[in-house]
Amino acid sequence: MIIAANWKLHYGPAEAATYFQQWIALTKGPLTYPERQAVFFTPPYCWATSHSSNVLFGAQNIHTENSGAFTGENSASVLKAMGGQWVLVGHSERRQWFGETSEVTQKKISTALSLGLKPLLCIGETLEERKQNRVEDVLKNQLSLGLKDIEVTADLALAYEPIWAIGTGLTASTQDISATHSLIQTILTDLGFKKVPAILYGGSVKPENAAEILSTAGVSGLLVGGASLKPDSFFSIFQG
Numbered sequence: 001m002i003i004a005a006n007w008k009l010h011y012g013p014a015e016a017a018t019y020f021q022q023w024i025a026l027t028k029g030p031l032t033y034p035e036r037q038a039v040f041f042t043p044p045y046c047w048a049t050s051h052s053s054n055v056l057f058g059a060q061n062i063h064t065e066n067s068g069a070f071t072g073e074n075s076a077s078v079l080k081a082m083g084g085q086w087v088l089v090g091h092s093e094r095r096q097w098f099g100e101t102s103e104v105t106q107k108k109i110s111t112a113l114s115l116g117l118k119p120l121l122c123i124g125e126t127l128e129e130r131k132q133n134r135v136e137d138v139l140k141n142q143l144s145l146g147l148k149d150i151e152v153t154a155d156l157a158l159a160y161e162p163i164w165a166i167g168t169g170l171t172a173s174t175q176d177i178s179a180t181h182s183l184i185q186t187i188l189t190d191l192g193f194k195k196v197p198a199i200l201y202g203g204s205v206k207p208e209n210a211a212e213i214l215s216t217a218g219v220s221g222l223l224v225g226g227a228s229l230k231p232d233s234f235f236s237i238f239q240g
């Protein structure tokens with residue numbers, strides 16, 4: 001079970017250090033919930049802090065290439081060298097604001113896996129696409145292109161994040177979450193994948209709805225944005 005915190009563009013080193021001090025006090029060390037792992041996706045300048053705090057961490061993005069003339073990018077190999085384990089790929093904000101296509105997500109996943117990093121591929125539909133009954137087409141497209149020639153191993157995970165639920169306070173119903181997670185499994189099987197990766201849910205997860213979502217069929221974890229910014233609220237989600 002993975003409970004992941006996506007801090008987005010929030011917090012610098014000082015806030016991150018305070019956060020992790022509080023987090024360690026709440027969890028009393030990383031072994032309190034051995035069946036659950038908390039992963040933090042922090043901005044690059046927090047990496048050193050998270051590294052020293054005994055928590056799993058990762059990046060919100062990597063470049064497709066490991067080195068070269070790519071001004072402003074961060075590489076998977078540096079993330080790995082810093083002790084990072086996870087990387088978000090294809091978050092809807094990357095797709096929306098930075099033009100990240102499913103072909104690009106495929107390259108990033110391939111780069112991450114080749115270095116032993118664990119990619120968490122985010123997929124999901126807009127409200128308009130859901131209203132037009134296009135959820136299956138959209139997810140099939142994101143999965144077939146994003147996972148082209150990728151072997152599904154335990155190192156890869158998916159996050160189903162309906163775009164209309166991200167940062168809006170609107171959460172998908174547990175019926176919709178369960179139906180869509182099952183749809184994703186069917187799509188993967190139809191595409192010829194022998195294994196189905198862990199599928200997390202993300203989109204306005206908060207302490208009040210986390211336990212119910214976590215106990216929904218097909219849900220193997222949570223990706224939490226806004227509610228991960230306060231250690232006590234993320235801890236209450238983490239506890240389930």
Ligand code: PGA
Nearest residue numbers: 166167203204224225226
């Ligand atoms: P949210 O963000 O929990 O604030 O909706 C989730 C995400 O963007 O991963």
